Amino acid sequence: MNYGTLQLAFDSGIATLILNRPDKRNAISYELIDELLRALEEAKDSTAHVLIVTGAGRAFCSGMDLDNLKALAGRSPEQNLDDSKKMASLFRSLYEFPRPTIAAVNGPAIAGGTGLAALCDFTLAVPEAKFGYTEVRIGFVPAIVSTFLLRQVGEKIARDLLLTGRLFDAQEALRIGLINEIVPPEKLLVRARELAGQLMENSPMSLVYTKRLLSEHARKELDSQIEAAIRENAGIRTTADFREGIASFLEKRKPKWTGQSP
Numbered sequence: 093m094n095y096g097t098l099q100l101a102f103d104s105g106i107a108t109l110i111l112n113r114p115d116k117r118n119a120i121s122y123e124l125i126d127e128l129l130r131a132l133e134e135a136k137d138s139t140a141h142v143l144i145v146t147g148a149g150r151a152f153c154s155g156m157d158l159d160n161l162k163a164l165a166g167r168s169p170e171q172n173l174d175d176s177k178k179m180a181s182l183f184r185s186l187y188e189f190p191r192p193t194i195a196a197v198n199g200p201a202i203a204g205g206t207g208l209a210a211l212c213d214f215t216l217a218v219p220e221a222k223f224g225y226t227e228v229r230i231g232f233v234p235a236i237v238s239t240f241l242l243r244q245v246g247e248k249i250a251r252d253l254l255l256t257g258r259l260f261d262a263q264e265a266l267r268i269g270l271i272n273e274i275v276p277p278e279k280l281l282v283r284a285r286e287l288a289g290q291l292m293e294n295s296p297m298s299l300v301y302t303k304r305l306l307s308e309h310a311r312k313e314l315d316s317q318i319e320a321a322i323r324e325n326a327g328i329r330t331t332a333d334f335r336e337g338i339a340s341f342l343e344k345r346k347p348k349w350t351g352q353s354p
Contacts, residue, residue: 114149153205231337
C-alpha cells in the first residue's frame with residue numbers, strides 16, 4: 093500500500109512502521125490515524141513475525157497535530173464521538189496486535205505519542221526521550237489512554253501522571269515500568285532488531301497464542317472501560333474549558349479556566 097504519513101517496510105520477518113511526518117514531529121493527524129489503522133492491518137496480514145514502531149527525525153510522536161487542534165472546536169457532537177471511537181480503535185488495534193510489538197522511541201512521545209509507545213509489548217527509548225499525558229493542561233481528558241495506563245503502572249502512579257499532566261524523562265519511565273530499556277540513539281534500531289530476532293527464535297504460533305490469551309484476559313474489562321472513555325473523550329469537547337484550553341495553547345498564553353459544565 094501507499095502511505096503519505098508513514099512508511100511500512102518488511103525485512104527478514106520484521107515489519108517496521110515509521111511515523112513519517114518529521115517536519116510536524118510526527119504529530120497525530122486524522123490522516124495519520126487512518127493510515128496507522130491500514131498499516132496495522134497490512135502488517136497483520138503479512139508474514140512478519142514482529143512489528144517495530146518508530147518515528148522519523150528527532151521525535152517519536154509529539155501528540156495531536158496543530159491544524160487538527162484548530163479545527164476541533166468547530167466539530168459536531170457526532171464528529172467528536174466518531175473521532176473518539178477511531179482513536180480508541182487505533183490504540184486497541186496496537187494493544188491487541190496478534191504478534192509481538194516493539195516501540196523504538198527515538199525522541200519525545202507526548203500525549204497520544206506516549207500512548208502509542210506504551211501500548212507496544214516492548215518499549216525501548218533513547219535517554220533524551222520525554223513522555224507525558226499532557227491532556228489536562230489544555231482542556232482535554234486523557235480518557236482512552238488512561239484505560240491502558242492503569243493496567244500498566246497501577247492506580248497511584250496513573251493518577252499522578254494523568255492529573256498533573258507533567259512531562260517525565262526516560263529514567264522515570266523505566267522506573268515506573270512504562271518502558272523496558274534505555275538505549276543510546278545510535279543503537280536504538282539495532283537493539284530493536286536484536287530483540288525482534290530473540291523473539292523470532294520462539295515458536296511463532298506460541299507467540300500468537302500467548303498474545304491472544306493476554307488480550308482475552310483483558311477484553312471484557314477493556315470493552316466497558318473504553319466505552320466509557322469514548323463518552324468522556326467526546327463529552328469534554330462541549331465544555332468552555334476545552335475551548336479555552338485549545339485557544340490558549342494555540343495563542344501560547346496561560347489559560348483562564350472557568351470550570352463550567354456545558
